[in-house]
Amino acid sequence: MDFSLTDDQINFKKMAIEFARRELNNDVKEREKNSEFNMDGWKRCAGFGVQGLSMPEKYGGLGLDILTCILTMEGLGYACRDSGLLFAVNSHIWTCESPILKFGTDEQKEKYLPALINGALVGGHAMTEPDYGSDAYGIKCKAEKKGNKYILNGTKMFITNAPIADILLIFAVTGDKKGFAGISVFIVEKNFHGFSVGKPLDMMGLKTCPIGEVILEDCEVPEKNKLGKEGAGSAIFNSEMEWERSCLFATHLGAMEKELEECVSYAKVRHQFGKPIGKYQSISNKIAEMRVRIELSRLILYKAAWMKAQGKRAPIESAISKLFISESYVENSLEALQIHGAYGYSTELDFERHLRDSIAGKIYSGTSEIQKNIIASFLGL
Amino acid sequence: MEDNKAIKEFIQSELIKDKSISANLKVTDNLIETGIIDSLGIQKLLAYLETTFSVQIADDELIPDNFQTIEAIFLFLKGKKREG
Numbered sequence: 001m002d003f004s005l006t007d008d009q010i011n012f013k014k015m016a017i018e019f020a021r022r023e024l025n026n027d028v029k030e031r032e033k034n035s036e037f038n039m040d041g042w043k044r045c046a047g048f049g050v051q052g053l054s055m056p057e058k059y060g061g062l063g064l065d066i067l068t069c070i071l072t073m074e075g076l077g078y079a080c081r082d083s084g085l086l087f088a089v090n091s092h093i094w095t096c097e098s099p100i101l102k103f104g105t106d107e108q109k110e111k112y113l114p115a116l117i118n119g120a121l122v123g124g125h126a127m128t129e130p131d132y133g134s135d136a137y138g139i140k141c142k143a144e145k146k147g148n149k150y151i152l153n154g155t156k157m158f159i160t161n162a163p164i165a166d167i168l169l170i171f172a173v174t175g176d177k178k179g180f181a182g183i184s185v186f187i188v189e190k191n192f193h194g195f196s197v198g199k200p201l202d203m204m205g206l207k208t209c210p211i212g213e214v215i216l217e218d219c220e221v222p223e224k225n226k227l228g229k230e231g232a233g234s235a236i237f238n239s240e241m242e243w244e245r246s247c248l249f250a251t252h253l254g255a256m257e258k259e260l261e262e263c264v265s266y267a268k269v270r271h272q273f274g275k276p277i278g279k280y281q282s283i284s285n286k287i288a289e290m291r292v293r294i295e296l297s298r299l300i301l302y303k304a305a306w307m308k309a310q311g312k313r314a315p316i317e318s319a320i321s322k323l324f325i326s327e328s329y330v331e332n333s334l335e336a337l338q339i340h341g342a343y344g345y346s347t348e349l350d351f352e353r354h355l356r357d358s359i360a361g362k363i364y365s366g367t368s369e370i371q372k373n374i375i376a377s378f379l380g381l
Numbered sequence: 382m383e384d385n386k387a388i389k390e391f392i393q394s395e396l397i398k399d400k401s402i403s404a405n406l407k408v409t410d411n412l413i414e415t416g417i418i419d420s421l422g423i424q425k426l427l428a429y430l431e432t433t434f435s436v437q438i439a440d441d442e443l444i445p446d447n448f449q450t451i452e453a454i455f456l457f458l459k460g461k462k463r464e465g
């Protein structure tokens with residue numbers, strides 16, 4: 001493994017930081033308060049190239065290597081105070097664009113990828129259902145073949161980007177008795193007959209990312225919109241999750257870096273009982289532990305990404321990475337808030353938002369408990 | 382046939398918890414419909430097959446037809462080796 005960074009990679013991270021500071025933070029507090037998605041920011045991200053970081057130039061992407069993508073995400077996570085926007089963008093990339101690139105036909109790629117990359121289309125995927133979350137392959141949404149169409153029926157829940165999505169990759173059962181192997185994926189456009197979405201759900205954090213319900217009532221999907229072969233749903237889902245678990249959490253790493261910097265600065269200037277609070281071990285030890293978690297998060301994130309870049313499977317590494325980074329972000333956010341005391345608890349600063357946003361990371365993309373199950377399973381347990 | 386035996390032993394020891402099912406496993410048993418291979422099991426099986434038989438299995442090859450039975454896995458691997 002070689003994690004040494006090129007000048008280009010370092011520059012990309014710097015440019016992402018400058019871009020986010022300059023173009024993504026306007027009125028962020030107001031949008032947070034109103035649970036408002038930043039569509040202008042979405043388009044600006046596309047203009048910068050975020051939605052096309054890892055996509056081939058042929059479709060309008062930048063064709064960057066995975067480590068550069070991660071560094072860019074780190075930079076955005078560091079400087080962008082709108083985690084909801086970053087979450088929406090990442091879901092779009094890893095659960096919609098990437099699977100279309102990997103499993104799609106040439107026709108599907110040409111039809112959807114350029115518009116997904118240039119920001120004209122918003123995408124996502126829909127796996128979770130009201131009664132099936134961690135038990136993802138227990139889903140009941142059904143797809144029945146009729147002539148050259150599939151008819152989809154079912155309800156999807158907690159779907160990232162659903163209220164604003166132009167297309168969603170819908171997971172549905174095509175083989176009743178086959179369990180995980182009976183699931184197929186369909187590219188469903190918002191104007192397909194029988195497709196509708198509910199109102200955005202009010203979540204604890206990630207307030208600016210629209211999350212909602214999807215209803216499929218005799219939804220007609222042309223056969224040519226089936227993604228991959230029938231029964232390929234679990235392969236597509238696993239592939240998406242490995243990428244998402246390896247890359248999305250780079251934004252958390254960036255956010256943790258920012259929190260750490262602010263804690264160090266504050267610990268130097270905030271005086272209590274005649275000296276800076278950073279001179280008390282109860283504070284400096286917290287900050288040291290925050291730094292340790294960041295360093296270890298970075299190492300496991302880069303390792304998982306390196307394995308993916310080598311074309312290797314990384315189920316254990318991506319599970320460890322997702323688990324460790326999401327848990328670290330919560331712990332670091334709690335510590336950052338505590339170090340800042342009442343100021344940290346105030347909504348004037350960003351620490352309470354970091355804490356609310358970070359908790360989501362322990363749930364989406366497979367809960368912490370599911371990541372532990374994956375790791376344990378590979379240990380023969 | 383040695384490959385067939387090795388695959389069967391792996392499935393018996395790593396994927397099946399119930400000893401009575403494990404002892405009676407046949408190469409023609411449907412591993413998916415019986416739940417022997419589930420979503421986690423397929424990940425373990427893939428890691429085992431790629432390491433043991435030095436093959437690289439693409440994500441789009443992860444379809445039920447290739448993993449339904451031990452026999453199907455064996456034939457799938459045989460085809461992969463022929464390609465390689």
